[in-house]
Amino acid sequence: MPFYSAYKALGHYPDYWYWKLRPYPKRPPHLLKQRTVREYGKRHSLRTLVETGTYHGEMVAALKNDFDHIFSIECDSELARRASRRFDANPKIRILQGESQVVLPELIKSLAEPALFWLDAGYYSWAGLPRDLQRLPTELAAILGHSVRGHVVLIDDADTLRGLEGAMTVDELPSRLTAHYPGRHVEVIDNIVRITPEHSPKAELD
Ligand SMILES: C[S@@+](CC[C@H](N)C(=O)[O-])C[C@H]1O[C@@H](n2cnc3c(N)ncnc32)[C@H](O)[C@@H]1O
Numbered sequence: 319m320p321f322y323s324a325y326k327a328l329g330h331y332p333d334y335w336y337w338k339l340r341p342y343p344k345r346p347p348h349l350l351k352q353r354t355v356r357e358y359g360k361r362h363s364l365r366t367l368v369e370t371g372t373y374h375g376e377m378v379a380a381l382k383n384d385f386d387h388i389f390s391i392e393c394d395s396e397l398a399r400r401a402s403r404r405f406d407a408n409p410k411i412r413i414l415q416g417e418s419q420v421v422l423p424e425l426i427k428s429l430a431e432p433a434l435f436w437l438d439a440g441y442y443s444w445a446g447l448p449r450d451l452q453r454l455p456t457e458l459a460a461i462l463g464h465s466v467r468g469h470v471v472l473i474d475d476a477d478t479l480r481g482l483e484g485a486m487t488v489d490e491l492p493s494r495l496t497a498h499y500p501g502r503h504v505e506v507i508d509n510i511v512r513i514t515p516e517h518s519p520k521a522e523l524d
């Protein structure tokens with residue numbers, strides 16, 4: 319695990335420059351995702367990050383100095399155990415093991431201030447796991463319906479929201495969300511859906 323994490327981290331810069339210099343691959347590199355999450359946190363003055371899908375803890379490791387509290391939710395018990403061990407010494411970080419659609423609505427009850435949500439738990443496809451198409455709507459309802467206003471949501475892999483079996487497509491997302499939760503701005507850039515409170519500062523990335 320430590321070797322794999324170091325190997326992955328070393329690859330972030332080549333991956334980023336490969337993406338910058340070539341038209342392909344279109345898949346945004348992890349470094350760009352890290353910068354996007356960091357930038358949204360800064361622009362919206364958010365001190366808490368909630369991530370779904372810890373995986374090898376790359377996002378947590380990259381952003382551990384940018385937030386006061388980081389919660390990361392992972393359903394795979396082995397990945398969660400390794401990440402817990404890795405970040406055990408850091409009191410700002412908590413790895414929560416469980417299904418994000420169950421853990422996130424519980425966790426949010428304890429938040430008293432707006433937070434940044436990085437939703438990245440392979441919502442419509444992940445390693446052949448059975449898909450629960452209600453996961454994303456369940457988590458969005460918990461976040462956007464929460465009594466604390468001002469949460470910001472970033473959803474990775476926008477291109478996977480393809481309306482499978484009646485689930486919402488990325489094109490339907492803005493109208494569906496704003497119909498239920500007015501006062502939000504929704505846009506997709508670099509394959510990341512960005513849901514921000516209307517009239518809030520926009521993130522500008524280099
Ligand atoms: C794309 S990876 C996450 C990458 C990570 N967020 C990052 O930026 O480095 C997706 C992760 O989501 C986890 N996952 C899949 N379904 C989940 C669920 N229902 N609840 C929590 N985690 C889930 C997978 O086990 C995997 O570790």
